[in-house]
Amino acid sequence: MHINVLDPGASPLDYYGFELRRLREAAGLTQRQLGEIVNYTGSLVGQIETARKVPTQEFSERVDAALGTDGLLSRLVPLVLRSQLPAWFRQVAELEARATEICTFQMNMVHGLLQTEPYARAVLSVLDETDLDDRTAVRLARQQIFGKEQPPVFWAVLSEAALHQEIGGREVMLGQLRHLLSFQKNPRVNIQVLPYEVGEHAGLTGSFNLYRFEGDPPIVYTEGYGSGHPSANPETVNDCSLRYDHLRAAALSLRDSAELIRRVMEERYGEHRDSVGGPVA
Template identity: 60%
Template sequence: MPNIRRLDPTASPLDYFGSELRRYRESAGLSQKELGDCIFCTGSLVGQIETAHKVPTREFAERADAALMTDGCFSRLVGLVLRSQLPAWFQQFAELEARAEYISTYQCQLVYGLLQTEAYAAALLRVDNPDKVEEMVAARMERQRVLKREQQPAVWVILDESALLQVVGSRRVMREQLAHLSSFRDNPWVHIQVLPFDTGAHTGMMGSFTLLRFGDDPDIHYSESYDQGHMTANPDVIRERSVGYARLQGAALSTEASADLIARVMEERYGDQPAAEDSGVA
């Protein structure tokens, strides 16, 4: 029997999405199962989304729009829904990141979120959020849509060499992740540099950070601790970190040499080996 729990559509973006899905479905005279058949999913999934027990994917939203002829209603809503799944302290940064014209980041341990594969992101998120992996991965993939917008930002990423060597998920996951990084080699808007171990002491050793630049608004510096993000537009901080970032760029391998190193690590460290060795978890 279909779940008839009623939602307060003002409670959250997820509740609003669910209530609108039910409203459009009922107006079309369809049961949950019938709508599920139309969009290649189960009626149970439709019911879970209508009752805010499940987070919709963008694919689900686009198929629902087509089946219910909503003129893109759910495709527009799903971005808000997925963003709401990000940690509350991270949501403001994600909104700014999506508007930035230039993103420059140094990552001391991990691949930057905008460049992560689904499997890599899932392995990371599963460590602390085993019950919310699916929706948090969907939210992270939604962030990456910034790289597909009509006027995408210029993105400059400096990865510490350790990000290539730390096994996250499994060797197979890492091979896929490094292959994904390699796919940006000829992308004119995404530049990746690797900071090698033999650099020695450097200005990024205090931790990862990101600089966002906008057309008319002040630049933003962002860093984070375990449970919160720190943003500032303080000109002194921006100046200091911008100079620090330039020094990291100077110390890092060139984009060409970095691409070669990524390809070499992918083959030498994560190439074909016995399946039994492919079960390691970071």
Template identity: 65%
Template structure:
């Protein structure tokens, strides 16, 4: 059955995408089933996207552009749609993250979002985002596109060792996530270091934080709490946190030794012979 739910195109980027998809499909004289056949998906999926019930993927958008000859309209629009699925309080940070030339982050609880596998991210988000899980997941995966740019940002990550041992999503998910971290070993623009449990007190005890540097804009500090994020360009805060981050890097093991530690935990804790 064709879904004819009306949309307000101004309500959100997702609603605008759906309304435009319907308008251009109908203008091409195609029903949902016919368009679905052209782009290798079901009529139901086309209908769900047209009614803003499902978030389109980048691949779907590229196929729609080719099918309806829209000159890349949906491919350009889908980035905005996916970013809009992030929590409203996080969207401004995500926009700044996408513009950054250098990203430095300390993570005490979980792997940094840019380096998460899809299944690890799904497990993290499923704790409290069950109603919007797929939309939130799509937004998080979209953030990672900046790592595939021709000139990606330099990303320096310090992970608390506890992150490696915190089993999120089960053994297979954790093993794949640690493999993902190891995949960056030979990437010159990504540096991953582990802060050992043995260091005791350290400058990151107050929680995770990020520092962003830009080519032409002031540095930015970001941290978040339960349901809100805090950003500032205050020079005193930037100076203090930059010094703190430098100390964290000095206290962490080297990138090479960190890779060896990650590989060891991956095998001993999440490998086939690991004891439950």
């Protein structure tokens, strides 16, 4: 795509590229000069200006500071990243951004809002490694909802299987499980593990998310291969709400869940603890 025919109305990414070029030229800088100022290559600046590369939050903040844009590009980033999600998944990102409470049950892997960068990369690379950097950045950008002035209350019930499914290898799993433990003192992010010993449980049909809002009815979301299924049907919502209550009751307490995560780290992935429970290098 030639920069001169870039249509700012075509997509948020095109609009971002158009504005970046306009601001750079207004400052009298070449792509290379701007790249040198913000410590990126001129080639990357050109790729973003032509909507061939997705901008990161860090890149945007540096350019805003260099060009004195009063945060214009940084404010565009969430919109740009959300537009890069698969079309069927964009509604989920919007639900996450609006929700006051998110409840999720996950059977075999950690929820995207709790994933580390290496774990997310491993998940997204299965059968498709195209634009992997951009797709990983887009997934991680959803986690910015936890940094809002009023972040949602997040409840996650993870099947113990999610701790044992070795995604990305041993080191990736160790990092991912450490990340889960990092939320222990955050009262708005609560992680419980449903242990194997529970046997049959209310979530055997599969993973699901429940979103609650201020002033709007709750929505249940389930997912298939390449498709998402949101529903505000009261019967569906009531059924999944009841199932979630039973899952949360059957799961280990927050403290016991953390202890099980530590035990899996030690027994499954070989991380040893000192006498007070801290990891030993």
